[in-house]
Amino acid sequence: MIQRFQFGQMLPTESVVLSLPVAGSPVPFLTPEGTGWRYDMAPEDVIYGLGEMVRGMNKRGWHYCANNSDEPHHTEDKQSLYGAHNFLLVSGGTGRPTFGVFIDFAGPVEYDIGYTDEEILTFRTSEPDYDLYLITGEGPADICRELRRLTGRSYIPPKWAFGLAQSRWGYQCEADIRAVAQGYRENNLPLDMICMDIDYMANFADFTVNQERFPDLAGLAAGMKSQGIHLVPIIDAGIRADDKDETCREGLERDYFCKKEDGTPFVAAVWPGEAYFADFLRPEVRSWFGGRYRALTELGIDGFWNDMNEPALFYTPDRLKAAVQRAAELGAKGNLDMYAFSELQQLINGLSNNPDDYRSFYHLVDDQPVRHDRVHNLYGGNMTRAAGEALQALRPDRRTLLYSRSSFIGSHRYGGIWLGDNDSSWAQLRENIHQMASVQMCGFLYTGADLGGFGGDTTPDLVMRWLEFGIFTPLMRNHSALGTRNQEYYRFEKWIPSIRNLLNLRMALLPYLYSEFMKAALGDGLYFRPLAFDYPGDAMARQVEDQLLLGEGLMVAPVCTQNAAGRYVYLPEPMKLLRLRSVDDFDTELMPAGHHYIPCALNEVLLFLRPGCLVPVARPACCVAELDETPFTFWSYPVEGSPCTYRMYSDDGVGTDYDRPEHWRTLKAGTGQ
Numbered sequence: 215m216i217q218r219f220q221f222g223q224m225l226p227t228e229s230v231v232l233s234l235p236v237a238g239s240p241v242p243f244l245t246p247e248g249t250g251w252r253y254d255m256a257p258e259d260v261i262y263g264l265g266e267m268v269r270g271m272n273k274r275g276w277h278y279c280a281n282n283s284d285e286p287h288h289t290e291d292k293q294s295l296y297g298a299h300n301f302l303l304v305s306g307g308t309g310r311p312t313f314g315v316f317i318d319f320a321g322p323v324e325y326d327i328g329y330t331d332e333e334i335l336t337f338r339t340s341e342p343d344y345d346l347y348l349i350t351g352e353g354p355a356d357i358c359r360e361l362r363r364l365t366g367r368s369y370i371p372p373k374w375a376f377g378l379a380q381s382r383w384g385y386q387c388e389a390d391i392r393a394v395a396q397g398y399r400e401n402n403l404p405l406d407m408i409c410m411d412i413d414y415m416a417n418f419a420d421f422t423v424n425q426e427r428f429p430d431l432a433g434l435a436a437g438m439k440s441q442g443i444h445l446v447p448i449i450d451a452g453i454r455a456d457d458k459d460e461t462c463r464e465g466l467e468r469d470y471f472c473k474k475e476d477g478t479p480f481v482a483a484v485w486p487g488e489a490y491f492a493d494f495l496r497p498e499v500r501s502w503f504g505g506r507y508r509a510l511t512e513l514g515i516d517g518f519w520n521d522m523n524e525p526a527l528f529y530t531p532d533r534l535k536a537a538v539q540r541a542a543e544l545g546a547k548g549n550l551d552m553y554a555f556s557e558l559q560q561l562i563n564g565l566s567n568n569p570d571d572y573r574s575f576y577h578l579v580d581d582q583p584v585r586h587d588r589v590h591n592l593y594g595g596n597m598t599r600a601a602g603e604a605l606q607a608l609r610p611d612r613r614t615l616l617y618s619r620s621s622f623i624g625s626h627r628y629g630g631i632w633l634g635d636n637d638s639s640w641a642q643l644r645e646n647i648h649q650m651a652s653v654q655m656c657g658f659l660y661t662g663a664d665l666g667g668f669g670g671d672t673t674p675d676l677v678m679r680w681l682e683f684g685i686f687t688p689l690m691r692n693h694s695a696l697g698t699r700n701q702e703y704y705r706f707e708k709w710i711p712s713i714r715n716l717l718n719l720r721m722a723l724l725p726y727l728y729s730e731f732m733k734a735a736l737g738d739g740l741y742f743r744p745l746a747f748d749y750p751g752d753a754m755a756r757q758v759e760d761q762l763l764l765g766e767g768l769m770v771a772p773v774c775t776q777n778a779a780g781r782y783v784y785l786p787e788p789m790k791l792l793r794l795r796s797v798d799d800f801d802t803e804l805m806p807a808g809h810h811y812i813p814c815a816l817n818e819v820l821l822f823l824r825p826g827c828l829v830p831v832a833r834p835a836c837c838v839a840e841l842d843e844t845p846f847t848f849w850s851y852p853v854e855g856s857p858c859t860y861r862m863y864s865d866d867g868v869g870t871d872y873d874r875p876e877h878w879r880t881l882k883a884g885t886g887q
């Protein structure tokens with residue numbers, strides 16, 4: 215059940231697709247406290263939700279603030295990353311209530327979840343105008359389903375987007391792209407996508423192509439597609455300020471950019487240098503900007519990633535000027551001491567993403583100017599909406615791949631997200647597991663982190679272990695930052711045979727993984743879930759943070775500690791272990807419920823089959839388009855009284871007629887049907 219409570223007159227967010235009557239107070243379970251709300255937690259209550267935030271799946275013990283940030287250091291001390299996912303799921307211990315809260319609000323929301331007092335949860339919005347939805351249901355998964363019913367069906371990518379994406383900031387020219395394709399194909403490693411970072415553009419200007427380095431992008435895209443590889447270019451939020459640039463000229467002519475109080479367009483520097491920012495909150499601006507993607511779809515591009523859309527601001531010209539002036543003043547005084555150093559350091563650190571800059575420009579909402587900071591969290595998600603809606607119009611009946619860095623609940627209808635600039639650390643691999651479960655609760659099903667890590671130098675063992683989890687994430691993308699150690703999978707020569715086995719395993723499992731994804735998308739369900747969602751009475755399961763249920767029948771338990779030759783796994787019920795070295799080289803073992811230490815070498819993956827589960831396994835292929843989905847074998851864990859059948863979803867992977875009954879069939883082991 216969903217109850218809507220209204221406080222003041224909120225600015226529209228369009229997060230919600232159901233129009234519900236307003237309920238009268240009081241709000242069940244919550245008590246007003248100050249300008250916000252309070253809930254007294256019992257020690258065994260688990261607080262899920264908040265999507266893309268740092269720390270565990272259980273959010274207790276820290277304070278957070280939904281305030282979309284271009285934050286490249288995803289450490290535990292952070293309060294916000296790129297997405298505003300204002301959904302809390304209180305999962306009560308025995309005899310305690312379980313409910314969800316969705317706060318429909320465009321600005322910052324602060325949460326204190328046992329940070330000040332370990333038994334008290336509080337949250338408050340920065341303004342008194344918002345809608346609060348109180349959601350109850352049969353349990354956590356059902357409450358997430360209700361949230362999706364409230365906020366709309368999740369975005370569905372094309373099936374090829376479940377293949378591997380290779381990306382790196384630093385591919386400079388056609389030859390670099392071809393070398394990546396060759397590296398994969400020569401080594402017989404499956405690949406479906408190569409992402410093109412900012413260097414494909416001319417002067418980092420959106421919807422342009424650098425003609426010297428990419429003289430024939432259409433030809434390149436077609437050539438790649440003939441090898442089963444899709445090119446996926448990046449689009450940034452900042453529009454290069456350049457009167458020779460068509461996007462810039464059109465935006466200025468039509469008056470589509472965000473403005474300062476004096477009515478002139480707001481300018482801040484990002485990758486292209488000084489840039490303007492389209493007012494994505496206006497429908498006509500969305501449709502204009504989205505229409506610009508045509509420049510690339512016409513060249514045969516059918517996938518995009520939207521970036522820097524919090525929006526990231528490296529500096530504003532005025533602030534930079536003031537900083538330089540102040541530095542000169544300090545220098546002129548000749549007294550360059552610790553105080554001068556500290557002041558300079560603060561000046562420099564304060565240039566990027568400065569809160570005062572976010573307070574210095576305006577959007578038009580229903581023709582009225584609204585200061586950016588009040589609607590900040592809607593910006594990136596509306597860029598995704600601009601692209602998503604326009605691409606649907608440009609390519610009707612065909613799916614386009616789209617994922618974004620910044621988001622809010624509601625933008626999950628238009629695109630997926632990737633988890634931004636993580637780094638090559640074991641801590642970030644663990645964080646990836648937590649975030650996958652949490653963002654899915656908020657509706658973002660098509661998600662994944664930069665495998666191997668974005669920032670910093672990776673190591674072969676981290677690459678292996680991260681891929682062993684990555685082969686199960688819907689978006690499976692290896693991406694790394696300029697200047698870091700190269701981390702395309704073929705670079706790790708000694709490990710290529712094992713990596714091939716892992717990528718082949720992804721391919722072999724793809725019919726199951728895609729089918730489970732589609733079940734989750736079409737049925738408002740969850741592809742990844744914490745164990746406690748399916749084993750509600752199991753107090754131990756409520757504590758497990760590094761294992762996930764995957765679809766109906768599987769559980770994954772990645773090794774995420776360096777030098778570990780195995781790990782402890784908790785089984786809430788008996789399961790069948792597959793310790794896989796490849797799709798046809800594995801050990802199996804029936805394991806009773808409880809705790810187990812399970813050895814797992816660096817080239818092995820632990821996969822658990824739940825009782826009654828049947829998994830169709832296909833023959834691997836070099837790309838999704840080449841995959842024959844007819845199961846060549848089944849993995850199953852038959853138990854008495856459980857028929858071991860699998861309800862499989864399968865479609866052409868590009869059309870949008872998802873709901874046709876012929877996409878479903880029931881498989882039984884041994885029949886191959």
Ligand code: GLC
Nearest residue numbers: 383411412521619634635695
């Ligand atoms: C941002 C993105 C990253 C990209 C880089 C250059 O940091 O998050 O993925 O590689 O910009 O475009």
